[in-house]
Amino acid sequence: MQKVKIISALLLFLSFAAKSQSVIPLQSGKLTSIRGLSVVDDHIAWLSGSKGTVAFTLDGGKSWSWQQIKGYEKSDFRDIEAFSDKEAIIMSSGSPAYILKTTDGGITWAKKFEQADTTYFLDAMDFKDPAHGFVLGDPINGKFLLLKTDNGGETWSPAQNSPDAYKNEAAFAASGTCIRTTKSNIVIVSGGAKSRLISSNDGGNNWHYTELPLTDGTSSRGAFSVALDDKPKVVVGGNYAKDKLKDSVVLVLNKTNKLSFPSIGPDGFQSSVEHIRLNVYLSTGTPGTNISTDGGNTWKKIDDKSYNVCRKAKNGKLVLLAGDRGSVGLFKF
Structure with missing residues (x-):
């Protein structure tokens, strides 16, 4: 009898835990596609998207202040890095x-970099601290474009040694999470002709290359996002042109960088993955949002709505998602 009670209590707990993992819609209906998301803390977060659109919240996503930046109405701001309610940096792809x-909460925006050369296509941005950051772009002449700043985004210059690239290999400007940085590491994932994990543990002076056994070979396939928990790492991607395909979507890298596929993967293409805490990872994409509570080995779908990006607060527990038509969601765990 006691054993039955314990099993019943465990099943009840697991049922409650499953129900508690959900995505709560907060906003939708704006005619903009959001791919840039930066969550500062449990109150402050910024969004960036198509048609020169930027938004921020001061109350954890309950309400948003939206703007279309004058003079940049045709720009697609694919990534954003925010440091406070006043200071943020946005990056546009395309030409x-x-x-x-901005340093005044979006009242004014100062141009810090401009390149009209059509070979420049910026994909993602990440900062290891408020002063030092990188912008990743598609390869030019066999090298990934890598811009760096050492003064908080005031000036940008090409990195002295950027990673090598195969012909038709590229990064994906899908969620701003194909490049991640820590105090000493830079990690990049790629797709197209090759799916690779490209990393540096000395600030970009030397690069290490690991081929990923994700389906690649076409412009819509490969690795789209990487999440860091120091080690292990979780890489997600797939084929955005056939987003219901469930094969070749997630890879887990253990502490010795051994690659493995999960025993149960996410429900289709995923464009973004985020480490939430301990062994918990959240991923999202056009077919829906999935969660893993065992370090990436098994995944469970928790929401059907399409999102492009998920991000956790740099300082806090708030986790938000964002996608097309101005959609914003709150992850409840």
């Missing part, structure tokens, strides 16, 4: 490529 910065 011209721009990097803009």
Whole structure:
């Protein structure tokens, strides 16, 4: 009898835990596709998207202040890095490529980088601290474009040694999470002709290359996002042109960088993955949002709605998602 009670209590707990993992819609209906998301803390977060659109919240996503930046109405701001309610940096893909910065909560935006050369296509941005950051772009002449700043985004210059690239290999400007940085590491994932994990543990002076056994070979396939918990790492991707395909979507790298596929993977293509805490990872994409509570080995779908990106607060527990038509969601765990 006691054993039955214990099993019943365990099943009840697991049922409650499953129900508690959900995505709560907060906003939708804006005619913009959001791919840039930066969550500062449990109150402050910023969004960036198509048609020159930027938004921020001061109350954890309950309400948002939206704007279309004058003069940049045709820009697609694929990534954003925010440091406070006043300071944020946005990056546009396409031509011209721009990097803009605000220090007054979006009242004014100063142009810090501009490149009209059509070979420049910026994909993602990440900062290891408020002063030092990188912008990753598609390869030019066999090298990934890598811009760096050492003064908080005031000026940008090409990195002295950027990673090598195969022909038709590229990064994906899908969620701003194909490049991640820590105090000493830079990690990049790629797709297209090759799916690779490209890393540096000395600030970009030397690069290490690991081929990923994700399906690649076409422009819509490969690795789209990487999540760091120091080690292990979780890489997600797939085929965004056939987003219901469930094969070749997730890879887990253990402490010795051994690659493995999960025993149960996410429900289709995933464009973004985020480490939440301990062994918990959240991923999202156009077919829906999935969670793993065992370090990436098994995944469970928790929401059907399409999102492009998921991010956790740099300082806090708030986790938000964002996607097309101005959609914003709150992850409840």
